Amino acid sequence: MNHLKNQSCWATLILVACSLLVATPAPSQDEKAGAEKAGLSAPEKIFEELWGVFNERYAFFKLRGVDWKAQYRKHRPRVTAKTTDDELFGILSELLAPLKDGHVTLAIKGKGKGKKEFCPEEQSDFEREFPSRKLQKKFWNMIAGTLKAAGFSEPKELAKIFSYCRSKDLGYLRIAEMEGLGKKALDRALDKILGELQDTRGIIVDIRDNPGGTDDFVYRILTRFVDKKRVGHYKKTKKGSGEDDFGKIRTRHLEPGGAVRYKSYLMVLTNDASYSAADVFAMLMADLPQATLIGDHTNGIFSDMLERKLSNGWKYTLSHQRYYSAAKICYESKGIPVDLEVRNTRADLEKGADPMIAKALELLGKRF
Numbered sequence: 350m351n352h353l354k355n356q357s358c359w360a361t362l363i364l365v366a367c368s369l370l371v372a373t374p375a376p377s378q379d380e381k382a383g384a385e386k387a388g389l390s391a392p393e394k395i396f397e398e399l400w401g402v403f404n405e406r407y408a409f410f411k412l413r414g415v416d417w418k419a420q421y422r423k424h425r426p427r428v429t430a431k432t433t434d435d436e437l438f439g440i441l442s443e444l445l446a447p448l449k450d451g452h453v454t455l456a457i458k459g460k461g462k463g464k465k466e467f468c469p470e471e472q473s474d475f476e477r478e479f480p481s482r483k484l485q486k487k488f489w490n491m492i493a494g495t496l497k498a499a500g501f502s503e504p505k506e507l508a509k510i511f512s513y514c515r516s517k518d519l520g521y522l523r524i525a526e527m528e529g530l531g532k533k534a535l536d537r538a539l540d541k542i543l544g545e546l547q548d549t550r551g552i553i554v555d556i557r558d559n560p561g562g563t564d565d566f567v568y569r570i571l572t573r574f575v576d577k578k579r580v581g582h583y584k585k586t587k588k589g590s591g592e593d594d595f596g597k598i599r600t601r602h603l604e605p606g607g608a609v610r611y612k613s614y615l616m617v618l619t620n621d622a623s624y625s626a627a628d629v630f631a632m633l634m635a636d637l638p639q640a641t642l643i644g645d646h647t648n649g650i651f652s653d654m655l656e657r658k659l660s661n662g663w664k665y666t667l668s669h670q671r672y673y674s675a676a677k678i679c680y681e682s683k684g685i686p687v688d689l690e691v692r693n694t695r696a697d698l699e700k701g702a703d704p705m706i707a708k709a710l711e712l713l714g715k716r717f
Contacts, residue, residue, distance in 0.1 A: 392430065393428050393432075394660065395660065395661055396440070399444070399665065400420075400421055403417065406667060407453075407667050407668065408586075408587040408668055408669050408670060409448075409450065409681055412679075412682060415448055424444045427440050434457075442455060450469060450470065451625070452666060453468065453666065454466065454467065454665060454666045455664075456664045457662075473621040475557070488693070491701060491703055492703045492706060496706065499710055500516040501519075502515055502516070504521075507541065509525070509529070510524065510530060510538075511523065511538060512525070513542050513545070518550045519552070519553070520545075520552040520553070521552065521553045522542060522552055522553070522554050524559060524570070524630075525559065526560055527562025527563060527567050528626070530566075532565075536608070539570065539609065544609050547609065551613050551615065551716065552611065552613070553706060553709045554618070554634070556617065556619055556630055556631065557620045557644065559622070559623045560625070560627070561624040563626055564601070564626060567630045568603060571630070571634070572606035573610050574610070574615060575633075576612070576638065578603070579636060580675040581601045582673060583601075583675075584598070584601075584651075584671060585597065585599065585670065586669055586670050587669045614639050615634065615640040616643055616713060617634045618705045618709065619631050619642055619644045619646070619647050619685065620644050620645040620693065621645050621648050623648060623684075628648060628650065628651050628680070629651060631685040632651075632672075632674050632680065635685055636674070641712060642687040643687055643688065643689045643691055643705055644692070645692050647680075649681055649684035650682075651670070651671075651680070651681055654667070691708050693705065
Protein backbone atom coordinates (compact mmCIF):
# COMPACT_ATOMS: atom_id res chain seq x y z
CA MET A 350 0.00 0.00 0.00
CA ASN A 351 1.25 3.49 -0.91
CA HIS A 352 2.44 5.39 2.17
CA LEU A 353 0.58 8.58 1.15
CA LYS A 354 -2.58 6.59 0.44
CA ASN A 355 -2.28 4.93 3.88
CA GLN A 356 -2.00 8.34 5.51
CA SER A 357 -5.09 9.50 3.64
CA CYS A 358 -7.09 6.50 4.90
CA TRP A 359 -6.09 7.15 8.49
CA ALA A 360 -7.08 10.81 8.16
CA THR A 361 -10.49 9.80 6.81
CA LEU A 362 -11.09 7.39 9.69
CA ILE A 363 -10.16 10.05 12.24
CA LEU A 364 -12.57 12.58 10.68
CA VAL A 365 -15.43 10.04 10.69
CA ALA A 366 -14.79 9.19 14.34
CA CYS A 367 -14.77 12.84 15.31
CA SER A 368 -18.00 13.50 13.44
CA LEU A 369 -19.67 10.62 15.29
CA LEU A 370 -18.56 12.02 18.62
CA VAL A 371 -19.95 15.45 17.78
CA ALA A 372 -23.27 14.06 16.50
CA THR A 373 -23.95 12.02 19.67
CA PRO A 374 -24.09 14.38 22.69
CA ALA A 375 -24.32 13.03 26.22
CA PRO A 376 -27.93 12.67 27.50
CA SER A 377 -29.23 15.48 29.73
CA GLN A 378 -30.31 14.97 33.34
CA ASP A 379 -33.96 15.24 32.27
CA GLU A 380 -33.43 12.61 29.59
CA LYS A 381 -31.74 10.32 32.12
CA ALA A 382 -34.61 10.81 34.58
CA GLY A 383 -37.13 10.15 31.81
CA ALA A 384 -35.34 6.99 30.77
CA GLU A 385 -35.16 5.79 34.36
CA LYS A 386 -38.85 6.53 34.92
CA ALA A 387 -39.79 4.76 31.70
CA GLY A 388 -38.12 1.66 33.09
CA LEU A 389 -40.16 1.69 36.30
CA SER A 390 -42.87 -0.84 37.07
CA ALA A 391 -46.50 0.28 37.55
CA PRO A 392 -46.34 0.29 41.40
CA GLU A 393 -43.06 2.25 41.32
CA LYS A 394 -44.54 4.85 38.96
CA ILE A 395 -47.52 5.37 41.30
CA PHE A 396 -45.21 5.93 44.27
CA GLU A 397 -43.08 8.41 42.30
CA GLU A 398 -46.20 10.19 41.06
CA LEU A 399 -47.72 10.71 44.50
CA TRP A 400 -44.44 11.64 46.19
CA GLY A 401 -43.62 14.10 43.40
CA VAL A 402 -46.91 16.02 43.52
CA PHE A 403 -46.73 16.34 47.30
CA ASN A 404 -43.11 17.47 46.97
CA GLU A 405 -44.20 20.34 44.72
CA ARG A 406 -47.60 21.30 46.08
CA TYR A 407 -47.87 20.41 49.79
CA ALA A 408 -47.54 23.59 51.87
CA PHE A 409 -46.62 22.44 55.38
CA PHE A 410 -43.70 19.97 55.54
CA LYS A 411 -41.63 22.25 57.77
CA LEU A 412 -44.53 23.36 59.94
CA ARG A 413 -45.58 19.76 60.56
CA GLY A 414 -41.99 18.60 61.13
CA VAL A 415 -41.82 16.15 58.22
CA ASP A 416 -38.64 15.51 56.18
CA TRP A 417 -40.25 14.55 52.89
CA LYS A 418 -37.02 13.40 51.26
CA ALA A 419 -36.32 11.17 54.26
CA GLN A 420 -39.78 9.69 53.80
CA TYR A 421 -38.81 8.89 50.20
CA ARG A 422 -35.61 7.17 51.25
CA LYS A 423 -37.49 5.16 53.86
CA HIS A 424 -40.42 3.95 51.77
CA ARG A 425 -39.32 3.99 48.12
CA PRO A 426 -37.17 0.81 48.39
CA ARG A 427 -40.23 -1.07 49.65
CA VAL A 428 -41.99 -0.69 46.28
CA THR A 429 -41.09 -3.12 43.48
CA ALA A 430 -42.70 -4.64 40.41
CA LYS A 431 -44.12 -7.36 42.69
CA THR A 432 -45.87 -4.94 45.08
CA THR A 433 -49.62 -5.64 45.18
CA ASP A 434 -52.29 -2.93 45.26
CA ASP A 435 -53.05 -3.69 48.91
CA GLU A 436 -49.36 -3.44 49.81
CA LEU A 437 -48.93 -0.25 47.78
CA PHE A 438 -51.91 1.41 49.45
CA GLY A 439 -50.42 0.53 52.83
CA ILE A 440 -47.00 1.90 51.91
CA LEU A 441 -48.47 5.16 50.57
CA SER A 442 -50.54 5.49 53.74
CA GLU A 443 -47.39 5.15 55.83
CA LEU A 444 -45.70 7.72 53.59
CA LEU A 445 -48.47 10.24 54.34
CA ALA A 446 -49.07 9.33 58.00
CA PRO A 447 -46.56 11.75 59.64
CA LEU A 448 -48.34 14.76 58.09
CA LYS A 449 -51.25 14.37 60.55
CA ASP A 450 -53.29 16.63 58.29
CA GLY A 451 -57.06 16.24 57.99
CA HIS A 452 -57.01 17.61 54.44
CA VAL A 453 -54.67 14.85 53.24
CA THR A 454 -56.55 11.80 51.96
CA LEU A 455 -55.97 8.74 49.77
CA ALA A 456 -58.89 6.73 48.44
CA ILE A 457 -59.75 3.79 46.21
CA LYS A 458 -63.31 3.72 44.91
CA GLY A 459 -65.03 0.39 45.00
CA LYS A 460 -67.38 -1.87 46.87
CA GLY A 461 -66.77 -3.96 49.94
CA LYS A 462 -63.13 -4.84 50.52
CA GLY A 463 -62.13 -3.07 47.30
CA LYS A 464 -62.98 0.31 48.79
CA LYS A 465 -60.20 1.91 50.84
CA GLU A 466 -59.75 5.30 52.46
CA PHE A 467 -56.92 6.80 54.47
CA CYS A 468 -56.52 10.12 56.27
CA PRO A 469 -53.61 10.84 58.64
CA GLU A 470 -55.66 13.16 60.82
CA GLU A 471 -55.39 12.58 64.55
CA GLN A 472 -58.59 12.15 66.54
CA SER A 473 -59.71 15.33 68.28
CA ASP A 474 -60.08 15.58 72.06
CA PHE A 475 -63.82 16.10 71.56
CA GLU A 476 -64.10 12.87 69.53
CA ARG A 477 -62.13 10.97 72.17
CA GLU A 478 -64.55 12.18 74.84
CA PHE A 479 -67.63 11.52 72.69
CA PRO A 480 -66.53 8.79 70.23
CA SER A 481 -69.95 7.43 69.21
CA ARG A 482 -73.06 8.93 67.62
CA LYS A 483 -74.99 7.88 70.69
CA LEU A 484 -72.72 9.90 72.99
CA GLN A 485 -72.74 12.87 70.62
CA LYS A 486 -76.54 12.82 70.55
CA LYS A 487 -76.53 12.86 74.36
CA PHE A 488 -74.09 15.78 74.19
CA TRP A 489 -76.43 17.90 72.07
CA ASN A 490 -79.44 16.88 74.16
CA MET A 491 -77.51 18.08 77.22
CA ILE A 492 -77.01 21.44 75.51
CA ALA A 493 -80.74 21.70 74.76
CA GLY A 494 -81.42 20.92 78.41
CA THR A 495 -78.97 23.58 79.58
CA LEU A 496 -80.65 26.19 77.39
CA LYS A 497 -84.14 25.18 78.52
CA ALA A 498 -83.10 25.45 82.17
CA ALA A 499 -81.89 29.00 81.42
CA GLY A 500 -85.26 30.03 80.03
CA PHE A 501 -84.70 29.45 76.33
CA SER A 502 -87.44 28.23 74.00
CA GLU A 503 -87.40 24.90 72.17
CA PRO A 504 -84.80 24.97 69.35
CA LYS A 505 -86.02 25.47 65.79
CA GLU A 506 -84.26 23.57 62.98
CA LEU A 507 -83.63 25.20 59.62
CA ALA A 508 -82.23 23.46 56.52
CA LYS A 509 -80.48 20.81 58.68
CA ILE A 510 -77.70 23.37 59.18
CA PHE A 511 -79.03 25.87 61.70
CA SER A 512 -80.62 25.35 65.09
CA TYR A 513 -81.72 28.42 67.05
CA CYS A 514 -83.79 29.53 70.02
CA ARG A 515 -84.07 32.43 72.43
CA SER A 516 -84.90 33.57 75.92
CA LYS A 517 -86.32 36.99 76.73
CA ASP A 518 -83.00 38.77 76.26
CA LEU A 519 -80.59 36.32 74.63
CA GLY A 520 -80.31 34.15 71.53
CA TYR A 521 -78.62 30.87 70.66
CA LEU A 522 -77.54 29.80 67.16
CA ARG A 523 -75.85 26.52 66.29
CA ILE A 524 -74.22 26.19 62.87
CA ALA A 525 -73.76 22.46 62.14
CA GLU A 526 -71.66 22.92 58.97
CA MET A 527 -70.46 25.65 56.63
CA GLU A 528 -72.08 24.50 53.38
CA GLY A 529 -75.29 23.03 52.00
CA LEU A 530 -77.27 26.11 50.95
CA GLY A 531 -77.02 28.33 47.89
CA LYS A 532 -76.58 32.08 48.27
CA LYS A 533 -80.29 32.97 48.10
CA ALA A 534 -81.37 30.15 50.41
CA LEU A 535 -78.66 31.08 52.90
CA ASP A 536 -79.73 34.72 52.82
CA ARG A 537 -83.35 33.76 53.46
CA ALA A 538 -82.31 31.55 56.39
CA LEU A 539 -80.18 34.30 57.95
CA ASP A 540 -82.95 36.87 57.46
CA LYS A 541 -85.38 34.62 59.30
CA ILE A 542 -83.01 33.68 62.15
CA LEU A 543 -81.63 37.14 62.81
CA GLY A 544 -85.08 38.66 62.37
CA GLU A 545 -86.32 36.54 65.27
CA LEU A 546 -83.23 37.29 67.39
CA GLN A 547 -82.92 40.95 66.41
CA ASP A 548 -84.06 42.45 69.75
CA THR A 549 -81.82 40.24 71.91
CA ARG A 550 -78.83 41.69 73.77
CA GLY A 551 -76.46 38.93 72.73
CA ILE A 552 -76.25 35.66 70.79
CA ILE A 553 -74.34 32.48 71.62
CA VAL A 554 -72.98 31.19 68.29
CA ASP A 555 -72.08 27.50 68.56
CA ILE A 556 -69.70 25.96 66.00
CA ARG A 557 -68.53 23.00 68.06
CA ASP A 558 -68.27 19.68 66.21
CA ASN A 559 -68.45 21.45 62.83
CA PRO A 560 -66.80 19.65 59.86
CA GLY A 561 -66.38 22.83 57.83
CA GLY A 562 -67.46 23.71 54.30
CA THR A 563 -66.59 26.70 52.11
CA ASP A 564 -65.11 30.15 52.61
CA ASP A 565 -67.97 31.71 50.61
CA PHE A 566 -70.51 30.28 53.05
CA VAL A 567 -68.52 31.60 56.02
CA TYR A 568 -68.14 35.09 54.56
CA ARG A 569 -71.84 35.28 53.69
CA ILE A 570 -72.74 34.61 57.34
CA LEU A 571 -70.12 37.00 58.73
CA THR A 572 -71.39 39.91 56.61
CA ARG A 573 -74.36 39.99 59.00
CA PHE A 574 -72.11 40.64 62.02
CA VAL A 575 -69.09 42.65 60.81
CA ASP A 576 -69.05 46.32 61.83
CA LYS A 577 -67.11 47.74 58.87
CA LYS A 578 -64.99 46.67 55.92
CA ARG A 579 -62.05 44.65 57.25
CA VAL A 580 -59.34 42.34 56.02
CA GLY A 581 -60.80 38.89 56.44
CA HIS A 582 -57.75 36.78 55.68
CA TYR A 583 -54.74 36.38 53.43
CA LYS A 584 -53.66 33.24 51.59
CA LYS A 585 -50.99 32.05 49.19
CA THR A 586 -50.71 28.87 47.11
CA LYS A 587 -47.77 26.46 46.84
CA LYS A 588 -46.43 26.36 43.27
CA GLY A 589 -43.08 24.48 43.36
CA SER A 590 -40.79 22.14 45.26
CA GLY A 591 -38.93 24.84 47.23
CA GLU A 592 -40.00 25.56 50.81
CA ASP A 593 -40.92 29.14 49.80
CA ASP A 594 -42.18 28.47 46.26
CA PHE A 595 -45.55 30.19 46.65
CA GLY A 596 -47.63 32.36 44.39
CA LYS A 597 -48.64 35.92 45.15
CA ILE A 598 -50.33 36.48 48.51
CA ARG A 599 -54.01 37.32 48.07
CA THR A 600 -56.29 39.35 50.33
CA ARG A 601 -59.98 38.74 50.99
CA HIS A 602 -62.04 41.46 52.62
CA LEU A 603 -65.10 41.14 54.83
CA GLU A 604 -67.82 43.78 54.45
CA PRO A 605 -71.22 44.45 56.08
CA GLY A 606 -74.14 43.11 54.06
CA GLY A 607 -77.53 41.41 54.05
CA ALA A 608 -81.06 42.64 54.70
CA VAL A 609 -81.00 41.81 58.44
CA ARG A 610 -77.86 42.44 60.45
CA TYR A 611 -76.93 41.97 64.10
CA LYS A 612 -74.81 44.41 66.12
CA SER A 613 -74.89 43.25 69.74
CA TYR A 614 -72.61 40.88 71.68
CA LEU A 615 -71.51 37.48 70.35
CA MET A 616 -70.22 34.53 72.37
CA VAL A 617 -68.65 32.05 69.95
CA LEU A 618 -68.28 28.45 71.21
CA THR A 619 -65.51 26.39 69.59
CA ASN A 620 -63.58 23.16 70.14
CA ASP A 621 -60.91 21.09 68.44
CA ALA A 622 -63.60 19.42 66.30
CA SER A 623 -64.30 22.79 64.61
CA TYR A 624 -62.60 22.09 61.28
CA SER A 625 -61.53 23.86 58.09
CA ALA A 626 -64.15 26.50 57.20
CA ALA A 627 -65.12 26.50 60.89
CA ASP A 628 -61.47 27.41 61.59
CA VAL A 629 -61.89 30.32 59.17
CA PHE A 630 -65.20 31.32 60.80
CA ALA A 631 -63.54 31.48 64.23
CA MET A 632 -60.56 33.40 62.81
CA LEU A 633 -62.85 36.08 61.35
CA MET A 634 -65.03 36.26 64.47
CA ALA A 635 -61.95 36.71 66.66
CA ASP A 636 -61.30 40.05 64.95
CA LEU A 637 -64.75 41.48 65.68
CA PRO A 638 -64.83 43.80 68.73
CA GLN A 639 -68.20 42.47 69.96
CA ALA A 640 -67.17 38.78 69.81
CA THR A 641 -65.66 36.60 72.56
CA LEU A 642 -64.40 33.07 71.84
CA ILE A 643 -65.09 30.45 74.52
CA GLY A 644 -64.13 26.78 74.67
CA ASP A 645 -61.12 25.09 73.12
CA HIS A 646 -58.95 26.04 70.13
CA THR A 647 -60.25 25.03 66.71
CA ASN A 648 -58.68 22.14 64.79
CA GLY A 649 -56.28 24.09 62.56
CA ILE A 650 -56.75 22.87 58.97
CA PHE A 651 -57.43 25.91 56.80
CA SER A 652 -56.31 25.17 53.24
CA ASP A 653 -58.69 24.24 50.46
CA MET A 654 -58.21 20.58 49.49
CA LEU A 655 -56.34 20.17 46.20
CA GLU A 656 -57.92 17.11 44.55
CA ARG A 657 -55.91 14.90 42.20
CA LYS A 658 -56.14 11.43 40.62
CA LEU A 659 -53.24 9.01 40.22
CA SER A 660 -52.70 7.29 36.88
CA ASN A 661 -54.19 4.07 38.31
CA GLY A 662 -57.43 5.86 39.25
CA TRP A 663 -56.80 6.30 42.97
CA LYS A 664 -57.77 9.72 44.29
CA TYR A 665 -55.95 11.90 46.80
CA THR A 666 -56.10 15.37 48.31
CA LEU A 667 -53.58 17.67 49.96
CA SER A 668 -53.24 21.07 51.62
CA HIS A 669 -51.64 23.48 49.14
CA GLN A 670 -52.46 26.88 50.63
CA ARG A 671 -51.36 28.87 53.64
CA TYR A 672 -54.03 30.99 55.31
CA TYR A 673 -53.16 34.01 57.46
CA SER A 674 -55.30 36.09 59.78
CA ALA A 675 -55.71 39.84 59.33
CA ALA A 676 -52.64 40.15 61.60
CA LYS A 677 -50.77 37.82 59.19
CA ILE A 678 -50.55 34.92 61.64
CA CYS A 679 -50.75 31.37 60.29
CA TYR A 680 -52.75 29.14 62.66
CA GLU A 681 -52.30 25.91 60.69
CA SER A 682 -52.05 22.86 63.00
CA LYS A 683 -52.56 25.11 66.06
CA GLY A 684 -56.10 26.32 65.52
CA ILE A 685 -57.67 29.61 66.57
CA PRO A 686 -57.11 30.25 70.29
CA VAL A 687 -60.01 31.18 72.55
CA ASP A 688 -60.39 34.09 74.95
CA LEU A 689 -61.67 31.83 77.72
CA GLU A 690 -60.77 28.13 77.86
CA VAL A 691 -63.54 25.71 78.81
CA ARG A 692 -63.56 22.06 77.73
CA ASN A 693 -66.34 19.51 77.50
CA THR A 694 -65.81 16.08 79.02
CA ARG A 695 -68.03 13.03 79.31
CA ALA A 696 -68.63 13.97 82.94
CA ASP A 697 -70.75 16.89 81.65
CA LEU A 698 -73.38 14.33 80.58
CA GLU A 699 -73.68 13.06 84.14
CA LYS A 700 -74.01 16.61 85.48
CA GLY A 701 -76.57 17.42 82.79
CA ALA A 702 -75.18 20.90 82.13
CA ASP A 703 -72.90 22.41 79.49
CA PRO A 704 -70.09 24.46 81.10
CA MET A 705 -69.47 26.44 77.88
CA ILE A 706 -73.02 27.74 77.67
CA ALA A 707 -72.94 28.42 81.40
CA LYS A 708 -69.81 30.55 80.93
CA ALA A 709 -71.31 32.35 77.93
CA LEU A 710 -74.47 33.19 79.88
CA GLU A 711 -72.35 34.42 82.79
CA LEU A 712 -70.33 36.75 80.56
CA LEU A 713 -73.41 38.06 78.75
CA GLY A 714 -75.03 38.76 82.13
CA LYS A 715 -72.08 41.00 83.04
CA ARG A 716 -72.44 43.03 79.82
CA PHE A 717 -75.85 44.40 80.69
